[in-house]
Amino acid sequence: MKHLRAVNQKARRIDDFLTSTREHVVGLQQPPSPPKMRVPLGCTLIFTPGWEVDSAGGAAGLCQPLERDIYDCYVDCYWPAQVPDHLNNATDWTAKCASATKDWRNLDLIFP
Amino acid sequence: MNKSALLILAALSVAAHGGTIFLPGYPDKILAVDEASRKVVDKIPSEIGIPTSISLSYDRKKIYVTSNDRNGVEIIDIATRQVLDHFILNDGRQQHRIYGVGADPQDKILYTIVRDVTKGTDRYEIGKYKYGVIDLSQKKIVRTVDIPPDEQEGNNPYPGMNPFHVSPDGKYLYQFRDKVTILDTSNFQVIDKIDLAKPDFPDLAAVGIGAPFGTLFEQGAFISLFNAEDSIVHRRLFGIARFDLNSREFQFTEVGPAPAGMMGMQVAPDRKTGYSVVSNGEHGNRRCEFWAFDLTKNQRTMAAEFPCRPRFSFGISSDGKHLYLYGAGFEIEYWNAATLKHEETIDLHNDVTMGGIIVVP
Numbered sequence: 001m002k003h004l005r006a007v008n009q010k011a012r013r014i015d016d017f018l019t020s021t022r023e024h025v026v027g028l029q030q031p032p033s034p035p036k037m038r039v040p041l042g043c044t045l046i047f048t049p050g051w052e053v054d055s056a057g058g059a060a061g062l063c064q065p066l067e068r069d070i071y072d073c074y075v076d077c078y079w080p081a082q083v084p085d086h087l088n089n090a091t092d093w094t095a096k097c098a099s100a101t102k103d104w105r106n107l108d109l110i111f112p
Numbered sequence: 113m114n115k116s117a118l119l120i121l122a123a124l125s126v127a128a129h130g131g132t133i134f135l136p137g138y139p140d141k142i143l144a145v146d147e148a149s150r151k152v153v154d155k156i157p158s159e160i161g162i163p164t165s166i167s168l169s170y171d172r173k174k175i176y177v178t179s180n181d182r183n184g185v186e187i188i189d190i191a192t193r194q195v196l197d198h199f200i201l202n203d204g205r206q207q208h209r210i211y212g213v214g215a216d217p218q219d220k221i222l223y224t225i226v227r228d229v230t231k232g233t234d235r236y237e238i239g240k241y242k243y244g245v246i247d248l249s250q251k252k253i254v255r256t257v258d259i260p261p262d263e264q265e266g267n268n269p270y271p272g273m274n275p276f277h278v279s280p281d282g283k284y285l286y287q288f289r290d291k292v293t294i295l296d297t298s299n300f301q302v303i304d305k306i307d308l309a310k311p312d313f314p315d316l317a318a319v320g321i322g323a324p325f326g327t328l329f330e331q332g333a334f335i336s337l338f339n340a341e342d343s344i345v346h347r348r349l350f351g352i353a354r355f356d357l358n359s360r361e362f363q364f365t366e367v368g369p370a371p372a373g374m375m376g377m378q379v380a381p382d383r384k385t386g387y388s389v390v391s392n393g394e395h396g397n398r399r400c401e402f403w404a405f406d407l408t409k410n411q412r413t414m415a416a417e418f419p420c421r422p423r424f425s426f427g428i429s430s431d432g433k434h435l436y437l438y439g440a441g442f443e444i445e446y447w448n449a450a451t452l453k454h455e456e457t458i459d460l461h462n463d464v465t466m467g468g469i470i471v472v473p
Contacts, residue, residue, distance in 0.1 A: 072440060088236075091161060097139075098462045
């Protein structure tokens with residue numbers, strides 16, 4: 001509809017109204033809370049590729065260093081890492097590595 | 113050794129007396145940390161898999177640990193730090209997935225939210241959430257009750273959650289979530305709902321904050337921070353609510369406008385001071401503050417900003433003199449509760465899960 005142009009007063013008022021609805025209106029109300037993520041049943045059910053981004057598409061929501069995130073990705077699947085399935089297929093994945101930041105090289109490789 | 117040296121040693125031993133922190137750790141242990149020496153003094157084995165939730169027994173002498181891979185329950189004696197018992201709920205191709213338990217006043221049964229998962233030849237059949245009762249003597253789930261459809265979303269569990277608080281008379285189950293929901297223990301029917309909401313903490317709320325949300329005293333009095341909405345312009349307010357779990361009566365005192373994010377309240381043993389963590393902004397713009405409250409006047413008394421990690425949990429020491437930040441890693445940060453200043457960060461040499469914290473004197 002971009003090729004249409006308001007040519008009279010009433011059409012311009014409609015155009016102004018539609019424009020105003022698209023503007024960011026700041027009021028006193030609380031911002032709507034974002035929809036809550038449901039925790040899936042296995043980490044492989046959620047696909048957010050890579051360590052690089054958090055749920056907002058940035059890196060600020062990630063732990064520093066990133067290795068701090070890996071176990072909680074493994075258990076509750078909330079953070080954006082592809083890790084083995086804690087619940088069904090790789091329950092002993094963390095058995096050789098007590099502290100992911102310090103000894104992550106001990107983590108087993110899991111091949112699906 | 114002369115007499116003065118002995119006196120100094122005796123004084124040091126008294127000064128060094130502190131409580132014990134219990135933290136569930138990867139991959140299969142519960143860490144016991146001495147509060148005074150700030151050292152890991154014991155590692156209690158978890159026989160049930162990765163410990164994803166811990167909670168205190170009603171008599172405050174035991175700890176219940178649960179896992180959600182093998183779906184087990186382990187009982188640890190606090191005094192001796194020994195495992196008293198443990199059992200697994202999974203049965204062959206059937207898993208009974210649990211995310212935390214609430215003990216009844218006799219410490220004979222545990223209330224939980226359970227979801228059955230059945231392994232088929234080509235798929236897993238995922239059941240709906242149900243209320244469940246675990247009998248500790250029979251070591252199994254002895255009763256389940258379907259959760260009504262309109263209650264399913266509110267009962268969506270997460271690791272580290274404490275699904276229920278049980279009243280001292282054993283008659284009522286309390287859920288502190290989007291509303292305060294009170295259920296009858298005999299049939300899990302909803303008796304009452306109160307329009308007070310557990311405050312959210314962005315990014316963390318959906319996965320559990322790990323720490324206890326409020327403080328439950330011996331006589332069944334529960335205190336924490338809640339959000340409410342005023343009836344005129346519908347602005348969100350936060351305040352301090354005190355519940356009597358037996359009589360179902362509560363008292364809510366408004367404190368001020370609700371911040372964007374707020375954790376529950378940690379109360380000092382003198383019951384006169386409480387602490388919470390408040391956040392504003394998200395991700396890289398997030399700013400966190402400790403807030404201290406005078407519970408005799410229901411007023412905020414102190415606030416101090418601190419550099420918050422993307423994910424953390426919040427707790428208080430057994431003597432109320434320190435605040436703990438922990439989780440998402442292998443450290444506990446000690447903060448002075450009187451000054452809200454950082455004191456020390458201790459290395460546990462072991463990652464901890466988001467299963468919560470138990471601190472005992």
